[in-house]
Amino acid sequence: MLKLFKEGDCISEKKHTHHGKSSSKFIDAEEVLTKSGVKEGDIFLDAGCGDGYISLAASKFVGESGNIYAADIYEDSIESLKQEIQKQGINNISPLVADITSRIPIANNEVDLCLMANVFHGFVENNELKESISEIVRVLKPDGIFALLEFKKIENSPGPSLSVRVEPDEALNLLKKYGFEQVNLEDVGKYHYLLLLKLNK
Ligand SMILES: C[S@@+](CC[C@H](N)C(=O)[O-])C[C@H]1O[C@@H](n2cnc3c(N)ncnc32)[C@H](O)[C@@H]1O
Numbered sequence: 001m002l003k004l005f006k007e008g009d010c011i012s013e014k015k016h017t018h019h020g021k022s023s024s025k026f027i028d029a030e031e032v033l034t035k036s037g038v039k040e041g042d043i044f045l046d047a048g049c050g051d052g053y054i055s056l057a058a059s060k061f062v063g064e065s066g067n068i069y070a071a072d073i074y075e076d077s078i079e080s081l082k083q084e085i086q087k088q089g090i091n092n093i094s095p096l097v098a099d100i101t102s103r104i105p106i107a108n109n110e111v112d113l114c115l116m117a118n119v120f121h122g123f124v125e126n127n128e129l130k131e132s133i134s135e136i137v138r139v140l141k142p143d144g145i146f147a148l149l150e151f152k153k154i155e156n157s158p159g160p161s162l163s164v165r166v167e168p169d170e171a172l173n174l175l176k177k178y179g180f181e182q183v184n185l186e187d188v189g190k191y192h193y194l195l196l197l198k199l200n201k
Contacts, residue, residue, distance in 0.1 A: 022051040023118050026158050027149070027189055029057035032117065035186050035194050036147040041065040042112040045139060047100055048072055048119030052081035052093070058115075059090050069111070071096040071104055101131040106139045114140055117149040118159070120171065125164045133178045140199060146180060148195040149188060157191045168195050 032054060038044055040063045046055040048071070055070035062068060070093055072078055078095045085093050098104045101123070114136050123132045136146060150166055151159035159165065166174075172182055172195065180197040188194045 022053060023158075024051070024053040026191060027054075027117070029054045031188055032115070032147075032149055032194065033058055033061050035188060036113060036115060036196065037145065038062060038113050043067050043069070043110055045069045045071065045104070045106065045111045045114040045136075047104070047114055047116045047136065049081070049095075050074075050077055050117075052077070052084065052095065054115065054117060055081070055093055056084060056088065056090070059092055062092060064092060066092060068093045069096055069104070069106055070094070071098040071100065073097070073099045100135055101128045102135075104135055104139055108138055109141050109144075111139045111144055112141055113145045113147060115147045115149065118151065120148055120150055121160060121164050121166045124166055124174065129174060133175065137178055137199065142199060144199065145183065146175070146197045146199075148175075148197065149192055150195070152191055152193055154191060159191065168193050171195055172197075 038058060038061045042062045043066065044058050044062055046068065049055050050072060052070045055068050058068050070081055075097050078097045081095045085095065096105060123129050140146065148171055150171065153162050153165045153167060168185055175197055179200045181200055183196040183198050186194045
């Protein structure tokens with residue numbers, strides 16, 4: 001049974017899934033991508049991409065020499081993304097139905113930049129960090145960047161209840177255990193922060 005929260009979040013009793021939700025109404029994808037530092041030729045992973053609006057925008061940033069893996073556990077989201085990719089004639093996005101807590105069908109050390117937008121707090125809430133972050137570490141290149149976009153703890157703002165939101169310093173502490181260190185921390189719009197991390201491999 002699903003418990004529905006405010007826009008932008010949806011948590012099942014056992015496992016968070018946020019089925020079909022998108023943050024596109026209150027996040028500017030171009031701002032996220034510019035601040036993440038994604039560039040021409042990059043292999044970019046959008047982990048928990050939802051409807052894939054950030055992946056669609058990233059297509060222009062990585063260009064023809066780059067590639068985007070848009071991964072989500074929710075088949076309907078990936079199906080609608082596939083249709084949008086076809087409609088727009090895009091050829092550098094690979095949509096993947098995948099469970100980040102299990103295995104993403106990407107080789108070891110392949111990804112230059114992994115964005116996880118509005119998904120991390122759910123993994124924290126459901127004690128799925130070990131599985132999910134180990135998988136991100138596996139696919140990232142040794143000099144790869146992990147870009148964590150999350151909701152700030154602001155009353156009456158879009159997103160999950162304040163109790164499940166994760167502050168940047170808490171996120172950093174959790175991620176240090178997996179070998180990450182902070183590269184940068186920025187605001188994105190009014191409601192989000194973007195924490196950039198790199199591996200200490
Ligand atoms: C709140 S939505 C965010 C979607 C998108 N990143 C955005 O910001 O618009 C969370 C997304 O994470 C996906 N998700 C949750 N658990 C997942 C898992 N274990 N593996 C892959 N995707 C997952 C959900 O299906 C959903 O699309």
